[in-house]
Amino acid sequence: DADVTQTPRNRITKTGKRIMLECSQTKGHDRMYWYRQDPGLGLRLIYYSFDVKDINKGEISDGYSVSRQAQAKFSLSLESAIPNQTALYFCATSDGTGETQYFGPGTRLLVL
């Protein structure tokens, strides 16, 4: 089984809808991250969490929120989806700053 899983893998939604992307990990890592990837751009950090009680905004947090339900689970929500949130979303984990990251398989989101 994969160490980092994301659900759903693909999602089509309409403008204005609220959606949640979920991430689970079995690595036992405290640190979890949400990124988005757009064509021609590098990965950009949306939110990150260093433990269950620690949530931090990344470079592009506007329009997103997160919840760290447990060490193993980190969810990303789009409160009111808009078309420019169409992207590939990745969850990742690590056991320390600068340490190797382990990525989930990604979620392709299309907002119509």
Next chain:
Amino acid sequence: KNEVEQSPQNLTAQEGEFITINCSYSVGISALHWLQQHPGGGIVSLFMLSSGKKKHGRLIATINIQEKHSSLHITASHPRDSAVYICAVPPTVFGKGTKLTVNP
């Protein structure tokens, strides 16, 4: 603000060729990472470098801390090496990637 620049953006090679992808970064770092993104989208970490050179199979990564430069080399390239290679200073700085296509 740290940034990384990769070159080239796109690279096409024939099977068996030696490949080099370059990465330059702007400020001092403790470690630089090389990632591979498969055509299906999945991302895996290849190397974490803080100095010198690391080798894994046909892949070799080097870093020069003083010059703020790293290279990823692939020896005897194969079509299965076709992917996007990303240099990064996680968790916040990622290059745009180099798309490598190896033709048989």
